[in-house]
Amino acid sequence: MASTPAPITVSSLDLERIEQLLDLPAHRDAAGAQALRGELARAAIVDPPQMPADVVTMNSTARVVDEASGDTRELTLVYPRDADGSPGKVSVLAPVGAAMLGLRVGQTIDWPLPAGRWLRLQVTGIAYQPEASGHLHR
Template sequence: MTSASGLPPSITVSTLDLNRLDAILESPALSQTPAALALADELNRATVLDPKDMPEGIVMMHSRVECEDEVSGETHVLTLVFPREANVDEGKVSVLAPVGSALLGLAVGQSIDWTAPGGRKLRLRVTAVHNDPA
């Protein structure tokens, strides 16, 4: 995923989320899947902080994220969850979904370019983050 500048946006991840996600990525069933490799790439470039040092407005696991598609003006509310918790009907997006791994670690105001299923181009800008560090 890239930002409007063409470069990947900077991301911040808590040690708690990093440890939980690393455990998922070590699963033999997932470790070499494209989704797991994409998430691993995101985690490898992240700034990692202790949970108590995480700034406000950062997308973490179980965050409810409000975002706007800067191309169409549509707004979306998603909750970033672990794969077993994903439920499209409830707006719960797996961190292993392309948009999930792209949103992880973003801050309010940051944008990502993303191609939705079907090839539609989106530029999602994070407008609000509500954290529930469960």
């Protein structure tokens, strides 16, 4: 069921920080590291001030809807150090986090669940994006 989403957009600042993260021994071979590298390899890179406001960037909070159930939730894409187990915080190294990075409102991701099941989530809005809020160096 997993499919490759449409092209993604990533800020040059996020790219630099994520590449540094992936170079660390603690994260180099993490479960989501390879998927994240793949996402970055296909991304269009833009400077933070040019980031469209409808894109999920690091530290963004996206509204997503489960296409099967209609349930809505907010997910904040964070660096591993900030993934403290709080509801809604998703590490960029988690499969769903790597898949969220760079998505635009209207795009979907397939989120793997236990027992081989999948959840399809659609990004329906961006509640907060650092770049759109002027927080370019967060």
